[in-house]
Each structure stands twice: as structure tokens, then as C-alpha cells.
């Protein structure tokens with residue numbers, strides 16, 4: 001709307017003056033709940049400075065307000081009946097700040113204007129939140145407010161205080177800006193989803209905010225993202241949708257590195273001799289001499305002059321967001337240094353560019369043991385996207401520079417000691433590069449040997465026979481070419497060693513004899529299983545997108561997804577719309593061996609109607625398996641007590657005696673000789689930190705030089721991607737001679753070079769003149785279960801490879817060549833220097849509370 005020229009009386013009114021003369025305006029009250037940690041303005045490092053614009057300008061001029069009101073009364077029909085009270089106007093300052101008066105405003109007096117009165121805003125009560133939303137709340141470990149609306153809660157709280165309005169930077173969020181803010185926020189946390197982006201755009205452009213589906217999605221996303229992230233976003237949720245406010249367990253700290261702000265901060269003297277954080281940092285105590293500004297802001301705060309270590313590190317926001325978008329590279333470097341290098345005077349950084357670069361290099365590659373810091377550069381998504389689009393593949397150098405300047409956030413650093421002088425091209429002369437090339441080609445061009453073992457069916461146990469006979473009649477249906485005469489979707493359940501693989505071989509043998517080699521397929525979930533029964537993996541057979549490559553067994557959720565995808569593929573392949581394309585499918589496994597997850601039971605009836613996700617589809621497929629055969633006879637062991645014991649343990653039905661037995665076999669109670677047998681085993685830790693610690697100490701104990709190999713990313717997005725998003729590619733890899741490693745990818749299933757294969761590094765081979773953090777040409781590994789190649793003394797060469805992955809928006813490229821996974825150390829195709837890995841992925845949070853005991857499984861009395 002264009003109101004035309006404004007009269008002088010209404011021109012240049014401040015925001016608060018406009019509020020004072022408005023006849024109708026929404027009152028938005030934002031409350032904080034006194035519980036846990038609170039938002040504390042003292043933690044915002046960039047203090048409110050007097051020249052702030054927008055809502056923080058509380059200046060009011062008495063005459064301006066009076067003149068505007070008089071003009072409106074004379075000219076605006078809606079103000080005709082207004083009585084101007086001189087006494088009230090005289091309460092206003094002649095020209096002054098009413099901020100304190102606003103803070104003293106008692107929200108309980110505002111009973112006449114409840115949010116429900118505000119037109120156009122639909123408030124949802126707490127009870128209207130659906131289960132999903134509530135689940136999100138409980139998962140986030142926030143106070144349980146069920147049964148009592150937030151508004152009630154606030155009403156009973158004796159110490160409500162009005163906070164500053166939510167804002168984006170210094171621009172207030174009002175009823176017009178809030179949707180945009182939500183969109184920005186939500187899109188940020190859900191970068192992968194195109195449809196979500198579209199949905200938000202629709203809400204904004206077509207004003208479809210009443211659409212229930214939209215609301216649901218927004219609700220869910222906001223609940224999960226805001227609880228731990230941003231008070232402002234929480235405020236908006238509360239105002240717009242009536243969601244409860246949560247306390248965040250983390251504080252937010254803003255570091256503004258703009259030159260102009262620096263100057264004003266350092267020169268301004270706040271009342272009561274208070275200092276802004278940056279001044280505290282400069283005057284910090286001696287014992288914090290070596291801490292960087294970024295770390296300091298994350299870990300400490302100052303209260304009454306005392307330095308206090310935070311219980312949880314704060315979320316630090318750095319402005320300007322995109323360092324590389326600042327005017328000069330010098331400025332960008334300077335900002336990086338200010339953040340990450342300990343300093344006392346800002347003048348330390350007024351030096352030439354190459355000195356700054358050296359300073360940065362020294363902290364990137366010469367890390368002290370105690371220092372575990374990270375570069376924190378926040379990229380705004382837009383900036384990032386435009387960078388990626390402009391990316392020119394030929395122009396390597398640009399992105400390599402970016403690559404060196406950053407490291408992915410979660411990366412913890414390990415000291416590489418005095419390796420600077422180590423001659424990393426020591427091994428190149430030992431190898432014939434053509435030979436290595438040929439071997440690598442052989443490994444990578446995998447061919448599964450097509451042989452079928454013919455089984456003597458009379459050997460089958462009674463249990464196995466029942467399943468086998470059912471299967472045989474289905475094969476005979478195929479031979480006749482008619483309809484299926486029996487249930488075609490078969491589940492065979494059996495514990496470890498109960499004869500599943502043997503039964504599978506028998507089924508394959510029968511199929512082969514009756515129908516020939518091309519009429520069936522044997523596939524396995526993992527590379528290890530595929531190797532055991534001489535087949536290929538489901539993923540490569542059905543061309544299903546690879547799952548993140550890391551040590552992980554199948555779990556219930558994975559099973560659902562996998563079945564969903566298999567269903568789709570089978571229907572496509574057979575051009576048949578029945579479940580699994582009307583194929584006969586036999587699934588052999590052990591539900592008790594599925595990894596634990598925080599999810600519904602495997603056979604849940606809870607399906608989200610209308611949902612088309614693979615997981616939902618997989619649940620339906622699983623329920624379509626109508627017949628299940630149980631293998632109840634242990635074929636591998638004959639110790640009856642031990643079998644019973646394993647049965648009880650796998651069902652969680654341990655007796656007291658079992659527990660005693662388990663305690664005896666705790667790894668801590670074993671004799672030294674026994675314990676040594678587990679020296680090289682893979683350890684699973686509950687937390688990333690523990691696994692990192694374990695890997696670090698293992699690496700250091702080797703006493704060999706450690707190579708820190710950095711991935712080269714072509715876009716800023718690639719830096720910020722988690723390992724999962726990057727198909728398991730990690731940004732930094734630590735390798736050392738003789739370090740234990742694990743293969744993270746199925747290189748060649750039939751050779752046994754599969755995901756999970758363990759080995760020891762024998763050589764890290766660099767071209768002449770090259771060294772870490774560059775990629776080596778190849779790494780030579782001695783695998784535990786592979787004879788290796790004669791030409792390499794029984795070792796296997798693993799060379800660097802290029803990996804790319806496609807998100808819904810962009811193609812990102814990483815060149816670590818080696819894709820490791822959590823647990824930190826390792827390679828991609830290359831192995832993994834990890835002897836430890838985490839189990840948190842399948843277990844999710846709740847499991848991490850349980851202690852994990854390491855048990856040596858044998859001997860059993």
C-alpha cells in the first residue's frame with residue numbers, strides 16, 4: 001500500500017512513537033521460564049551500542065507524539081473520538097529513552113489482550129500438538145509440560161520478565177517478518193529437501209499458512225531445530241503457533257569481527273566500568289594465555305570479574321558469516337587469525353599477508369597435544385550455493401585454497417609430532433608403479449566366481465527340511481510356469497550357527513539344478529556376508545544407492561528401508577505391481593542380531609497413511625511375509641549349556657548365574673595372556689570422544705610418523721557436510737606405519753576385501769617431493785584375512801580414489817580418495833586406521849546412557 005506523502009507531523013516517527021499513537025497494534029509478549037539455564041544478555045558479546053537502529057531505539061520525543069496525535073484527531077476519522085490526555089503525554093520524556101519503562105511493564109496486567117484476540121493468527125494449544133511433535137520434544141530432553149499449556153505455566157510463574165523482541169540481527173521480527181524468518185531457519189536446517197524448500201516458498205508466496213500439512217512439517221522441524229539453537233526462533237514459534245518455549249541447554253554468543261565494530265567496542269567505556277567480552281579476552285588471566293578467542297567464547301564467561309568455565313560449550317556465531325566474501329583476502333585471513341590464534345593486542349594482526357598465512361599454517365598443521373580446536377567459519381547457504389554454482393572444474397587452485405583454509409567442523413586434531421622432517425617419499429622406489437596399477441585394476445574390476453556347490457539334501461536337519469520342502473514346491477511351480485501354489489514370501493529365522501547359510505546353499509543348489517544359473521539371485525546385506533556365501537551385495541545387485549560406509553550392522557530401521565527399496569526395484573524389474581514384483585523371496589536372518597535402535601518394534605502396525613517413504617513401504621512388505629520357518633537346532637556348537645546361555649542372553653533373559661558368568665569374563669578380569677589376544681580387536685565405544693581417544697592413543701603408541709591427510713573439497717558446502725552426508729567421506733585422515741586399519745568399502749567381495757576387513761599399514765607411498773597433508777599415491781596394507789599379492793609380499797595396495805556425491809541440489813566433490821568413517825582414522829576404499837568405532841549411530845541417544853561391558857566370550861565351563 002502506498003499511503004502517499006506523509007504530513008510533517010507523521011514523518012520520521014520512531015518505532016516506539018508509532019506504537020504510542022497507533023490505535024490498533026498487536027502486543028507480543030515473550031516469556032522466559034525460570035528453569036535450567038536462562039538467556040542472559042550478558043552473554044551477548046557485542047553489546048547494545050547507542051547507534052543501534054530498529055526496535056532497540058526506544059527514543060521518544062514528547063512534542064512529536066503530541067503533534068502526531070493532534071494531527072490524526074483532526075484529519076483521520078478513526079481518531080475523531082480520541083481524547084488526548086495531556087497528563088499522560090507529559091509522562092513521556094521531552095526527548096529520551098523509554099527502554100527502562102518498557103522493561104518495567106507488567107505482562108500480567110495485559111489481560112485484556114490475549115494472543116487469541118489477535119486476528120489472523122491461529123494459536124495451537126499444547127494439547128493440539130500431535131504425537132510426532134511431542135516425541136520430538138521428549139527426545140530433546142526438555143521439561144515435560146504435558147497436560148498444562150505453556151500459557152498457564154507462564155501465568156503461574158512468579159517471576160515473568162519481558163525479554164527483548166526476537167530479532168534477525170538488529171531487525172525486529174514482527175508479524176510480517178516471522179514467516180520469512182521461519183522459512184530461512186527451517187530451510188537452513190533441511191538443506192537436503194527440495195520439496196520442503198518449495199513448500200516454504202508456497203507458504204510465503206501463496207499465503208497458504210493454513211495448510212495443515214505445511215504446519216505439521218514446520219512444527220516438527222522447528223521443534224527439533226530450535227530447542228537447542230536459537231531463542232529468537234523459539235520466540236517466533238511461540239508467537240505464531242503457541243508452541244511452548246524451551247530452555248536451551250546452550251548459551252549463544254555472537255562474535256562480530258567487522259572492523260568498525262571492533263573499534264567502537266574497544267574504545268567505548270560502558271557504564272559501571274563493565275567490559276565487553278572482547279576486552280575481557282584481552283585482559284584474560286595468564287593461565288588462559290594459549291586460548292584463542294573462539295575457544296574462549298565457547299568455553300568461558302566472565303561473571304563479577306571471575307572467569308567461569310561453561311558446563312556446556314556455547315554456540316558461537318561469527319559475523320561476518322562468510323569470511324571469503326569480505327572485501328579482501330587479507331581481511332579474511334586476519335579474521336581467521338583473530339578467531340583462532342591466541343592474541344593480546346589486535347595490532348599483532350596488522351602485518352603482511354604472508355606472515356598471517358604462516359601464522360595460520362602453524363596452527364593448522366603443528367597442533368599441540370592439548371589443543372583440540374576447530375576453525376569455525378559459518379557459511380550462509382546462499383553464499384555457499386552461489387559459490388558452488390560458479391565452481392569451474394578446471395580452476396583447481398581456487399578450491400584448493402579454500403580447502404586448506406578450512407577443516408570440517410567435527411574434526412578433532414591429533415598431534416603429528418615431529419613429522420615435519422620425515423622423508424615421506426621414502427617408499428616410492430620400492431614399488432613398480434605399473435605393477436601396482438595392474439593389481440589395483442584387478443581388485444577394482446570385481447567378478448564373482450560363478451560356481452554352485454551341490455548339496456546333499458539328506459544332510460538337512462528336520463528344521464531345515466521343512467523350509468527346504470516349502471521352497472522346493474515353489475521352484476517346481478516355476479518349472480511348471482503356473483501360479484504360486486504356496487506362500488512365496490518366506491522368512492527363515494535362526495540364531496548364529498543354527499544352519500541358515502547351509503540351508504541357503506541347499507536352496508541355491510536346488511534352484512540351480514531345476515532352473516539354471518540365470519533364474520535366481522543370491523544377495524547379502526553386507527560385504528562380509530556376501531563373501532561367506534559367495535554372492536554379491538543387495539546394494540550392488542539392485543543398484544540401490546549405497547548406504548553410508550561405516551561399521552554398522554543391519555538394524556530394524558535399515559531393514560525397513562532396504563525392503564522398501566527392494567520392493568521398488570523388483571516391481572520395476574518385473575514390470576509387476578504386486579509386492580516384490582510377484583517374485584518368490586526367501587529372507588534368512590536372525591532378528592535378534594539386528595542392531596538396537598530407538599524406533600518402533602520391527603513389526604509395528606503404525607504406518608503413516610499416505611506416506612510414501614521407503615521405510616513405510618518396507619514395513620508393509622515385511623508384514624506381507626506370511627510364513628516363517630524357525631531353525632531351532634544349533635549346528636555350530638554342541639555345548640548345550642553354552643547354547644542355552646546364548647539364547648537367554650540374546651533375549652535379554654539372563655539369570656543371576658548368567659550375569660555372574662558374564663562378570664567373570666569381563667575383559668578387566670582376564671589374565672594378561674588372554675587379554676593380549678584381544679589386542680588387535682575392533683573396539684566399539686559409546687561416544688565419539690571415547691573412540692577418538694582410543695584411536696589417538698593407539699596411533700601415538702606406535703611411535704611411527706603420523707600422516708595427517710586432508711580431503712580436498714571443491715565447495716564450502718563440502719566442508720560443512722557431515723560424514724554421513726558425504727557418503728562416509730571424512731575430511732581428515734590420520735595414518736601411520738603399522739597402524740591397524742579397517743576397509744570401509746567393498747573393494748572386491750570375492751577376494752574378501754570388504755567393508756570391515758581389518759589389516760595393518762605397511763607403507764604409505766608418496767610421489768617424490770610430496771608429503772602430508774597431500775594424498776599419497778597408494779597405501780600398502782597387510783590384511784588379516786587376505787593372502788595378498790605375491791609381488792607385494794602378501795600385501796594389498798589401496799590407491800586414492802575420487803569420490804563424489806549428489807545431494808538434492810548440488811554435486812559435491814571430495815578427493816580424499818580414502819573414505820573413512822567416524823572413529824576417525826581411516827581411509828575410504830582405503831582402510832581405516834581405526835581400531836575403535838562408535839556405536840551411537842544405531843543406538844541413538846538413549847543407548848549411550850547404558851554402560852558397555854567388554855566381554856570375552858570364551859571359555860564357557
Ligand SMILES: Nc1ncnc2c1ncn2[C@@H]1O[C@H](COP(=O)(O)OP(=O)(O)OP(=O)(O)O)[C@@H](O)[C@H]1O
Pocket residue numbers: 459460461464494495496497498499500501502503590635636
Ligand atoms: N544340516 C547340516 N549338516 C551338517 N552341518 C551343518 C548343517 N547345517 C549347518 N551345518 C554346519 O554348521 C555350521 C553353522 O552353520 P551355518 O554357517 O549355516 O549357520 P548360520 O546360521 O548361517 O550362522 P551365522 O548366523 O553365524 O552365519 C557350519 O559349519 C555348517 O556347515
